[in-house]
Amino acid sequence: MKIVCIGGGPAGLYFGLLMKQLDPHHDITVVERNKPYDTFGWGVVFSDQTMDNMRQWDPATAATIQQAFNHWDDIELKFKGRSVRSGGHGFVGIGRKKLLNILQARCEELGVKLQFETEVESDADFPDADLVIASDGINSKIRNKYASVFKPDIVTRPNRFIWLGTHRLYDAFTFTFEKTEHGWFQAHIYKFDADTTTYIVETPEQVWKAHGLDHAGMDESIAFCEKLFADDLQGHKLMTNARHLRGSAWLNFQRITCEQWSHFNGRAHVVLMGDAVHTAHFAIGSGTKLAIEDAIELTRQFKELGDTAERIPEVLQRYQALRRVDVLRLQNAAWNAMEWFENVGERYADQLPPEQFMYSMLTRSQRISHENLRLRDKAWLEGFERWFAEAAGLQLPAHVPAPPPMFTPYTVRSVTLKNRVIVSPMAQYSCVDGLPGDYHLVHLGARAMGGAGMVVAEMTCPTPDARITPGCPGLWNEAQRDAWKRIVDHVHAHSDAKIALQLGHAGPKGSTNAPWDATGADHPLPEGNWPLLAASALPYLEDGAIPRAMTRDDMDRVRDDFVRSTRYAAEAGFDWLELHCAHGYLLSSFISPLTNQRSDDYGGSLDNRLRYPLEVFAALREAWPEHLPLSVRISAHDWVDGGITPDDAVQIARAFKAAGADMIDCSSGQVSALQKPTYGRMYQTPFADRIRNEAGIATIAVGAISEADHVNSIIAAGRADLCAVARPHLANPAWTLTEAAKIGYTPMPWPKQYLAGKTQMETLFAREKAQQVQPQYKEPA
Numbered sequence: 013m014k015i016v017c018i019g020g021g022p023a024g025l026y027f028g029l030l031m032k033q034l035d036p037h038h039d040i041t042v043v044e045r046n047k048p049y050d051t052f053g054w055g056v057v058f059s060d061q062t063m064d065n066m067r068q069w070d071p072a073t074a075a076t077i078q079q080a081f082n083h084w085d086d087i088e089l090k091f092k093g094r095s096v097r098s099g100g101h102g103f104v105g106i107g108r109k110k111l112l113n114i115l116q117a118r119c120e121e122l123g124v125k126l127q128f129e130t131e132v133e134s135d136a137d138f139p140d141a142d143l144v145i146a147s148d149g150i151n152s153k154i155r156n157k158y159a160s161v162f163k164p165d166i167v168t169r170p171n172r173f174i175w176l177g178t179h180r181l182y183d184a185f186t187f188t189f190e191k192t193e194h195g196w197f198q199a200h201i202y203k204f205d206a207d208t209t210t211y212i213v214e215t216p217e218q219v220w221k222a223h224g225l226d227h228a229g230m231d232e233s234i235a236f237c238e239k240l241f242a243d244d245l246q247g248h249k250l251m252t253n254a255r256h257l258r259g260s261a262w263l264n265f266q267r268i269t270c271e272q273w274s275h276f277n278g279r280a281h282v283v284l285m286g287d288a289v290h291t292a293h294f295a296i297g298s299g300t301k302l303a304i305e306d307a308i309e310l311t312r313q314f315k316e317l318g319d320t321a322e323r324i325p326e327v328l329q330r331y332q333a334l335r336r337v338d339v340l341r342l343q344n345a346a347w348n349a350m351e352w353f354e355n356v357g358e359r360y361a362d363q364l365p366p367e368q369f370m371y372s373m374l375t376r377s378q379r380i381s382h383e384n385l386r387l388r389d390k391a392w393l394e395g396f397e398r399w400f401a402e403a404a405g406l407q408l409p410a411h412v413p414a415p416p417p418m419f420t421p422y423t424v425r426s427v428t429l430k431n432r433v434i435v436s437p438m439a440q441y442s443c444v445d446g447l448p449g450d451y452h453l454v455h456l457g458a459r460a461m462g463g464a465g466m467v468v469a470e471m472t473c474p475t476p477d478a479r480i481t482p483g484c485p486g487l488w489n490e491a492q493r494d495a496w497k498r499i500v501d502h503v504h505a506h507s508d509a510k511i512a513l514q515l516g517h518a519g520p521k522g523s524t525n526a527p528w529d530a531t532g533a534d535h536p537l538p539e540g541n542w543p544l545l546a547a548s549a550l551p552y553l554e555d556g557a558i559p560r561a562m563t564r565d566d567m568d569r570v571r572d573d574f575v576r577s578t579r580y581a582a583e584a585g586f587d588w589l590e591l592h593c594a595h596g597y598l599l600s601s602f603i604s605p606l607t608n609q610r611s612d613d614y615g616g617s618l619d620n621r622l623r624y625p626l627e628v629f630a631a632l633r634e635a636w637p638e639h640l641p642l643s644v645r646i647s648a649h650d651w652v653d654g655g656i657t658p659d660d661a662v663q664i665a666r667a668f669k670a671a672g673a674d675m676i677d678c679s680s681g682q683v684s685a686l687q688k689p690t691y692g693r694m695y696q697t698p699f700a701d702r703i704r705n706e707a708g709i710a711t712i713a714v715g716a717i718s719e720a721d722h723v724n725s726i727i728a729a730g731r732a733d734l735c736a737v738a739r740p741h742l743a744n745p746a747w748t749l750t751e752a753a754k755i756g757y758t759p760m761p762w763p764k765q766y767l768a769g770k771t772q773m774e775t776l777f778a779r780e781k782a783q784q785v786q787p788q789y790k791e792p793a
């Protein structure tokens with residue numbers, strides 16, 4: 013085959029040499045605009061796993077790289093005058109120049125033609141090629157030429173960064189953070205050869221501008237950075253590599269993905285590789301890794317399917333299908349890490365103490381979990397757990413190991429939860445006349461014995477017409493109050509869990525079936541419907557019942573109904589009350605612009621839309637005992653254009669905080685049937701994180717939190733204060749006890765009646781764990 017690689021970066025060179033190795037008869041040319049041994053950039057990083065991959069495919073290159081690379085294990089944080097260091101992270105750093113020199117030399121040795129100082133204008137410059145590799149980097153001309161085929165999606169991010177170098181040497185991958193009068197700067201620092209270190213400085217656009225760096229020349233920029241990081245640099249200079257466009261200038265990161273990776277131009281097949289087809293933010297340092305792994309995968313496909321021109325279409329199809337998935341996974345992790353650095357200043361650096369800041373930084377990509385950190389550096393994690401437990405109020409003798417963050421207590425007002433797990437409210441549709449009965453006693457009683465710090469009873473309604481279905485519980489009369497009291501007393505007598513009530517009014521989503529009845533959830537009852545209330549006369553489903561827009565009289569009545577229920581809840585002995593302002597129900601229908609189209613004082617701006625929910629909240633706070641907590645559940649994202657956004661959610665949280673709310677329970681969606689949520693593990697936790705750290709109010713994270721590792725990571729990183737777990741508790745009332753046993757947390761107290769089951773479960777899990785093969789590689793943090 014005749015192969016041309018446009019661009020002699022890691023992707024083009026490595027693919028060239030691998031294919032030449034596969035069959036020396038291939039005629040391979042790499043065309044590069046730069047001179048030989050001339051390139052931009054300082055050091056690049058990749059993982060031990062990439063090195064091992066390279067060892068398999070070309071041992072000679074891998075061996076030369078091995079001699080030239082720097083391997084290091086530790087990550088060090090310099091923050092607020094402190095240094096925090098943790099080990100076991102395993103990186104390989106090498107100078108970009110050095111890497112390219114090794115690849116160039118190997119290409120020459122194998123007979124790959126290298127054509128330097130040649131600017132390629134088009135793939136049409138190579139009419140007799142069978143295969144053209146567009147390895148021409150992030151600004152790929154070839155990708156731009158066939159943009160209508162490749163359909164690139166290019167997102168330019170707000171932070172500015174500059175890629176510098178220094179001769180100050182570091183023995184750890186170091187992150188340092190400095191605050192100026194305009195905001196935060198951070199530096200990502202890693203040594204890559206015997207006397208040079210990469211020093212990337214990053215800051216939000218507005219901070220960069222406020223310092224006038226948008227008008228600064230290179231020398232001024234360097235002088236600024238040297239002054240800012242003077243403590244860290246210890247008299248060393250920063251250096252630029254400005255001869256090259258991407259060498260050293262203040263850049264914005266561009267995240268690139270492409271729908272299609274290859275194209276037949278009428279003569280040759282053209283395929284994108286490396287940065288030309290995807291980019292990964294340097295926050296997890298994986299661009300070179302991806303480029304190298306692209307080259308390996310394409311070679312693997314030629315090896316497996318046949319390296320002849322006829323097999324090219326099939327090979328390219330398989331290459332795209334396989335690489336896309338891996339690349340996407342890494343891009344997602346890189347995206348999380350990038351967002352962390354974009355928001356780090358006000359959201360984390362201003363809020364978190366160094367210990368927790370370090371934890372948050374190490375888990376920024378959300379690929380590294382709590383238990384994974386334990387594998388990397390047990391001593392550091394145990395030290396962190398002790399710090400966290402003490403900050404949570406535990407006083408531990410030195411010989412007693414600290415519990416994982418999930419099992420630390422949490423106090424709000426006069427209520428202390430024994431741990432950070434709560435059973436999320438879940439409608440059971442199993443009442444008659446709003447009266448909870450034996451079913452609820454068993455349901456909530458079992459979950460209270462299952463280890464969670466608190467169980468939250470399902471949405472309970474202040475009046476019959478506030479119910480979602482005829483099976484929903486109520487709290488509008490003394491019989492209901494007494495029925496609830498029986499359950500609350502049972503929970504208090506037989507467990508050390510607390511019990512909360514969630515008060516809510518179904519509003520436009522009322523008078524419907526239980527999910528298993530008739531036409532299913534959200535659809536009107538076949539008969540016996542009642543009139544509905546909402547902020548505006550808009551049905552939830554297109555063909556659903558139309559509610560009446562509330563009048564001021566309706567508002568007074570409903571507010572007073574809520575207050576009556578609150579008093580009953582206090583009399584029933586509940587420990588905690590939650591006001592339901594989420595999921596498109598009555599109060600939520602006021603908050604979202606999708607469901608509130610009023611033109612009076614209760615519609616329009618967010619302040620206006622919040623007016624009635626805040627009025628109800630204030631009345632509840634007044635009626636609910638001062639010493640007991642009151643939380644608010646909100647939909648932090650409507651997942652519909654024009655609806656509530658996570659930005660709005662921060663404002664909503666601030667408003668409830670000002671009104672005296674203790675916590676925000678951060679759910680999302682169910683406000684509009686048009687919603688398009690992005691599901692995934694812990695998918696709503698980013699809302700809890702933002703609200704907690706931007707609005708400065710404690711939060712409850714909820715949604716696809718299904719393992720102890722999730723809870724530990726969320727709580728430890730300060731992304732939420734409590735985790736609500738719903739569906740896993742339907743499958744297993746003793747979810748918390750089970751998860752404690754799974755992670756080997758044996759001090760977990762069990763109900764005395766169940767103790768015989770504890771040791772058995774712990775032993776079985778320990779045995780299972782011992783049989784598991786530990787993953788060989790660690791993902792870079």
Ligand SMILES: Cc1cc2nc3c(=O)[nH]c(=O)nc-3n(C[C@H](O)[C@H](O)[C@H](O)COP(=O)(O)OP(=O)(O)OC[C@H]3O[C@@H](n4cnc5c(N)ncnc54)[C@H](O)[C@@H]3O)c2cc1C
Pocket residue numbers: 018019020021022023024043044045046053055056057058130131132133147148149150152153174175212258285286287288294297298299300301302303
């Ligand atoms: C600040 C920063 C830090 C980074 N840190 C890391 C890191 O730590 N680890 C890591 O793995 N990656 C890192 N990267 C990313 C890494 O540099 C790229 O992902 C990687 O080099 C991609 O390889 P490539 O071969 O696809 O593209 P490139 O390395 O960009 O190579 C493309 C080549 O094509 C040439 N070229 C382009 N157009 C033409 C043309 N028309 N004619 C002829 N030649 C052409 C260019 O001169 C260049 O040599 C970092 C990037 C930046 C910006």
Ligand SMILES: Cc1cc2nc3c(=O)[nH]c(=O)nc-3n(C[C@H](O)[C@H](O)[C@H](O)COP(=O)(O)O)c2cc1C
Pocket residue numbers: 436437438439440470471514592594645679714715716717736737738739740
């Ligand atoms: C059967 C069921 C009933 C629910 N009922 C309520 C409810 O009454 N009030 C509420 O705020 N959320 C309710 N939810 C939402 C859950 O509390 C929780 O937010 C959601 O299920 C996501 O958590 P998970 O992924 O742990 O299940 C319900 C969820 C389920 C599965």
